[in-house]
Amino acid sequence: MSDEPASLEGWAPGPADPATLAEIVERAFDYRGDVTVALDDGHQFEGYLFNRNRDVAEPFVQMFLRGEPEAATVPYARIREIRFTGKDTAAGNSYAAWRERRQAARVESGG
C-alpha cells in the first residue's frame, strides 16, 4: 500500500557508538515489534523494548522477553547492538486497506 508508513522491520544498524546507540534505542522504543539486543559479552536476547531512561545516573532500557513474566532491565552501557527482528505490529493493517477489502466484499456479494 502506498499510504503505509515505512517500517523498521528487519533493520540491523550494526554495532553503534553511544550517541548513535541512543538514537537507535529511541527508534526501538517507538517500534511496535520485538527487537534483538546484543550485549558486550556476546549474549543476546529478543523481546519488546517498552521503556528507556537516559535521565538517570546509569541509563537503562526495559524489555519484556518472550516467555519471561518479569521485565528485564539492561544498562545502555552493556548494549552493543540492536536489531529490529520482530514483526512490526503497527504496519500493514491500514484503515484504507480495510475499506478496500470491505468494498471488494460488498461488490462480490452484490451489496
Add this chain to the structure above:
Amino acid sequence: MSVPISQMWTVASYVVRQRLRGRARYPLVLMLEPLFRCNLACAGCGKIQYPAHVLRKDLTVEQCLAAVEECGAPMVSIPGGEPLMYPEIGRLVRELVARRKYVYLCTNAILLKQRLQEGVFTPSKYLSFSVHMDGLREEHDEAVCREGVYDQAVEGIREALARGFRVTTNSTLFDGVNPVRMQMFFDEMMDLGVEGMMLSPGYSYSKAPDQEHFLRRQKTNEIFVKMLSNPKRRWRFNQSPLFLQFLMGKWDFDCTPWGMPAYNIFGWQRPCYLLQEGYASSFKELMESTRWEQYGHRSGNEKCKDCMVHCGYEATAVHTTFTSWKGLTAAARATLTGRL
C-alpha cells in the same frame, strides 16, 4: 447533565480537599488498563499494536489495586484492550466498588451480555458500563471495522439496563462525522435508556491505522457547535458541561495531562493516556519527574497541538468548575437549563 448527585459530590469534595491541601497537581480519574488484548481492531485505536507475547500479559488484581491506592483518584476508568476479556474483571470491579471508587468499565459490549448472564457483576451506584458507540449502526460498524458490532452492543446495553446496571456510552468523533446523524444517535441512545453519553474528539495516535480522519481544533469546534448548539432537553451527557462547551470553542482551556494518569503492564505512562513517552515505576515518580511544562496545547508541543481529548481537558473543566465562580455558575446554568 446526568452525573448522579452522589458522584458529583464525591468529585467536588475531592477537588476542594486537594485545593485546601495546596496540591497544584492531582489526579481525577485513574485510567487503569489491565490488558491490551481486544476483540476488535478499530481504525482510530493505537492501543493494541503489540507482539503476541505482550498482548498475552495482564496486570494482576493486586497490581491494579496497588495502583488505585497509590493514585488516590476518586474515579477509575477501565479501558484497555477490552476489559471484559480480562479473566479477573469481576473480582477487580468488586474490590474497587468496595473501596467506593466510581468505576467506568469501558467496553465494546461484544461480551457484555454473556458476562452479565454469567453473573460476573452486581449492580452498584459505583459501577457504570461505558459502552463504546461511535454513532449510528453504519458509522459505528465502520469505526470499529466490523459489521454487526453495533447490534451486539445494543443487545448488551439492553441486558445491562434490564438487570439494573448503570450504562453510559462513550463516542469518539473523527473528521467526516455528520452532526445531524450524531443528533439522531443521541436520540437513539436516549430511547435505549442509557444514563448519559460521553463525547470526545479522537486523538491522532501515531500507531493508529487511520491517520487521515483525526479532527483539527477549528473543525472540532465547528462540529460540536453544529451538534450541541440547540441540545434537546432529553439528551443527557455524563461529563462536565464545561468540557462540552470547550469543544464548542467557548472556553480556552489548556491540558491537564496528570488529571487522568494511565497505568498498565509497562508502568505509569508518561505523560498521559495518549502519549507514550516513557514509563515511571511509581505514581510518585510520574508526578515528580515528568516535565509537565512540555505538554499541552500552550506548550507548543506538536503532538499536543490539535488534541482536545477528554483525558486531558475534562480534568481542566472539572477543576475550573469547582475552583472558580465563573466555572461553577456556567456549569450550574448548563445543568439547570440543559443549554450549552
